[in-house]
Amino acid sequence: MRRALIPLVFVAALLCAGCSDGSGPAEAEAEASAEPAAVAAPEVDYGAAVRTAVAAMQKSSARIDEEILVGGGTDGGTDTFVVSIDGDFDWAGNRGRLGVGLSSPDSPGKKSPRVDEIFHDGTVYVGGFSESEGRWGSIRQDRAEAHYLLRAPVNDPRHVLEQVAQMREVKYLGEDQVDGMGADHYRGELGWETVTLRMAKDVRAQADVLQEMLGSIPVHAEVWVDGSGRLVRTRLDWITGEVGSTVATMNLTDHGKTVRTAVPAGGVVPVPTLSGPLAG
Numbered sequence: 001m002r003r004a005l006i007p008l009v010f011v012a013a014l015l016c017a018g019c020s021d022g023s024g025p026a027e028a029e030a031e032a033s034a035e036p037a038a039v040a041a042p043e044v045d046y047g048a049a050v051r052t053a054v055a056a057m058q059k060s061s062a063r064i065d066e067e068i069l070v071g072g073g074t075d076g077g078t079d080t081f082v083v084s085i086d087g088d089f090d091w092a093g094n095r096g097r098l099g100v101g102l103s104s105p106d107s108p109g110k111k112s113p114r115v116d117e118i119f120h121d122g123t124v125y126v127g128g129f130s131e132s133e134g135r136w137g138s139i140r141q142d143r144a145e146a147h148y149l150l151r152a153p154v155n156d157p158r159h160v161l162e163q164v165a166q167m168r169e170v171k172y173l174g175e176d177q178v179d180g181m182g183a184d185h186y187r188g189e190l191g192w193e194t195v196t197l198r199m200a201k202d203v204r205a206q207a208d209v210l211q212e213m214l215g216s217i218p219v220h221a222e223v224w225v226d227g228s229g230r231l232v233r234t235r236l237d238w239i240t241g242e243v244g245s246t247v248a249t250m251n252l253t254d255h256g257k258t259v260r261t262a263v264p265a266g267g268v269v270p271v272p273t274l275s276g277p278l279a280g
Contacts, residue, residue, distance in 0.1 A: 046170040050186050053225040054165040060230075061090035063254035064098065064157060068150065071245040079106040083277065085250075087117075089157045090259035094141075095119050097261055100155055100278045115278050117155060120261040124154045126274055127264060134266040139274050145200040149207060150219070150236045150246045151280035153198050160250060164234050166194045167221045176224060178232045179253070183224040190219045190236070200275070214240055230255050 066085040081104050089096030096119045103112040118125040118136075124144060127136035144153035152159035167188035176185045192211060196204050211217070217240055224233040230252070237247040 044172075046172050046186055047167055047188065049172075049184070049225065050167055050170055050188070050223055051165050053223065053229055053231050054161050056229055057161060057231045057252070058091045058158075060092060060255055061088065061096075061257055061259050062252040063087075063257065064089055064096075064250060064252060066155075066248065066250040068246065068248040070148075071247075079104050081277065083151075085155050088254075088257060088259045089119070091158060091161070093259065094122070094158070095261045096157065096259055098155055098157075102277050113278065118261055118264060119156070120263060124156070124274075125264050125268060126154065126279060127266065136264045136266055136268045137271045137274060138268050139271055143272075144198075144274060145203075146196075146198055146280055147200050147203050147275040148246075148277075148280060149195065149238055150248045153280055154274055155280050157250070159198065160234060160236075160248075161231075163190060163194050163197060163236065164221050164223055166190065167223075178224050178226070178251075181226060181232070183226045183232050185222065185224050187220060187222045190221050192216075192219075195219045195238075200273075 064085065064087055068083040068085070070081045070083070081102060084101040084103070085098055087096060087098035089098070098117045098119075099114060100117060101112045101114040104110065115126055115128040118127075119141065122141050123138050124141050125136045125138045127134075139154065141154070141156065144156065146153045146159070167186075168191060170186050170188035173185040173187055175182050177183070196207055199207065217238065219236065219238045222233075222235040222237075223231060226232050232253070233249065233251050235247065235249045237245070239245045239247075
């Protein structure tokens with residue numbers, strides 16, 4: 001998939017014959033035959049490759065299938081939960097419709113709750129709650145906040161791309177297979193300000209204490225880019241061992257598809273905030 005990088009060598013040769021500085025033929029011959037100095041090739045900025053792929057995705061649309069695995073840690077005191085997010089999103093038009101579900105491998109017989117989210121004209125509509133059938137809550141998209149680590153405010157796919165675009169210390173890990181197709185695999189880290197981007201103030205304070213207590217365990221970010229320069233997978237992970245872990249993997253397919261949305265037909269109630277395991 002990737003072509004080998006050929007270092008550029010700049011050769012400077014000074015040819016001097018009959019110069020007035022008094023150098024003779026021997027000096028001129030020695031100077032002409034000297035080894036040219038090679039200039040080291042500039043270090044590859046793999047972060048630029050990631051940002052280019054993100055910028056291309058932000059001008060397009062795709063099918064989203066995301067899984068966020070929240071582990072209970074090695075002490076066994078907390079169950080493992082899986083948040084599943086699927087649907088279509090148009091980054092260029094900032095619109096989409098997602099379904100969000102919650103399940104636990106530790107309770108396989110328990111019915112998973114599910115809500116619907118509609119992103120339309122700068123507002124996110126959330127509905128499908130069993131206790132308020134036919135009614136929707138709404139919040140301005142730019143006012144929604146994150147309430148968990150590695151969760152986007154109201155599961156906004158724009159937030160994920162904004163985070164991975166800020167990856168640092170990016171390395172190229174080679175070519176992988178994603179859905180049977182070759183894709184370039186990159187891996188880096190996220191700074192703490194990026195991890196806590198748009199996080200609710202009280203949650204941010206708790207996260208800062210936890211981060212300090214754990215000794216700055218890094219948050220890793222990975223992306224996979226296909227041969228057409230399209231993002232086909234992103235992954236964020238924070239593995240904390242005894243305390244727990246979060247791994248968020250988003251697969252992107254059906255690039256460039258048409259996405260249409262509309263304001264829900266049912267009753268809509270504006271709310272100042274949306275939180276909880278399903279809303280992020």
